[in-house]
Amino acid sequence: MLENFENIIDHGQVQVEDGLPKDDVVKKLQDIYSQLPIDQITGETWRQLVQLSFLKVIRKDAIQANHQMTPDTIGLLMAFLIEKVTAHQDIQTIFDPAVGTANLLTTVMHQLSLANHHQLTGFGIDNDDSMLAVASVNVELQKLQVSLYHQDAINALDIPQCDLVVSDLPIGYYPLDKNVANYQTRAEKGHSYVHHLLIEQAMNYLQPGGFGVFLVPSDLFQTKESQSFVKWIQSVAYLQGLINLPSELFANKNAQKSILLLQRHGGKSQQAVKVLLGEFPSFKDRTKFAAFMQEINQWVATNIVK
Structure with a gap:
């Protein structure tokens, strides 16, 4: 391929x-x-071609779960949400600390470029050279301005502070305890959750007032580490939303994912009067889905500082 x-x-x-x-x-x-x-062939069509080709590779080669790509259904929902909450911000740069094949990153870049009428600059980090090889052809075919780095995103990064962070985070434990000595989200004992660490790292490279939009486990705040994780969030960012994805997207309820919406302190940011909570309705119920989208529009209009 x-x-x-x-x-x-x-x-x-x-x-x-x-x-x-x-x-x-x-x-x-x-x-x-x-x-x-x-x-x-347009950039968006190239993105879809790479995605479909990679899906065929996944089926034929029985590729492991960590090498899957973010499905369009999820990527487009995240892009929709990002477009709404950043409508009054000048988004020039975007960063993904777990970029994988760059399908999610480029989905969001295309959506925002259409809304902002200018091309964004992207930065992607991944420690898997196979995934980065796919990401490399992906962004080159799409003619996007994306710099890709083959490294452990937990270590110091050679990128600027960006206007926006988006990521489909890997789930599990980070094995190199010495690397996380300076992280506030590290576990007191044993290995730390890699998704906690990557969220903290991502916020370090986010401009004041910028949004971090992450795909996370739906039980993110129900683990033994959640209390300290929430305490860290409150010290650097506003927790503006947590929306469950439709349960129909997940064969196993325990594998359900949510979209976490954080906004870094500073700039014109402030805590939303009402945190955006809920679950996207089934895609099959167009009426309920459209109504929920309208609720999001209303929430943005009344809670996000212009």
Whole structure:
């Protein structure tokens, strides 16, 4: 998959290494590439093509759960929410500390570019070179301005403070206890939750008044570490919302995810009078879904400082 996309990026020229692919395969590939309207395909269409191709890879190669990509249903909901809450902010830069294939990052970038009428600059971090390889062709095909870094996002990052953070966070424990000695969200005993650590790190690289929008476990505030985690949140940010995704998206109720909405202290930010809580209705019930979207519009209008 990656070789094909790299060939397409190279204007349909097939890269041959160590005599492979053979001449007959090269000709076959070039014939296929020549039929593609490469210069006419939009960035959003390229994103969808990469996504569909990767989904086929996942099924065929039985790829592990951590290598899945954020589904469009979730990515578009997050993009919708972000567009609403940042409508009165000038978003120029966006950061994902667990960028993976960059499907979520680029979904949000496209949505905000349409709303703001200018291209954003993105930054993505991941410690998995396979995922970053997919992210690299993804952003290059889409012609997006995204800098990708292969590193552990828990360590110091060489990026500027950004206007917005968005991330589908990995869930589990972070094994390198020495690396988190300076983190406020570290566990008192044993390994710390990696999603807690990444949220703290992300807020460090967020401009005052900026939003961090994270895909998190729905039981985020029901664990033994939640009390100290909430205390840390209150010290640096306003907890503006927690919305459960439709339960129908998850075969196992214990795997249900939510969208966490944090706003860093500073700028014009202030705590919402009413925290945005609830659950997206089923996609199948269009009336209830549209009504819930309208509730979000109303909440933004009355709770987010313009």
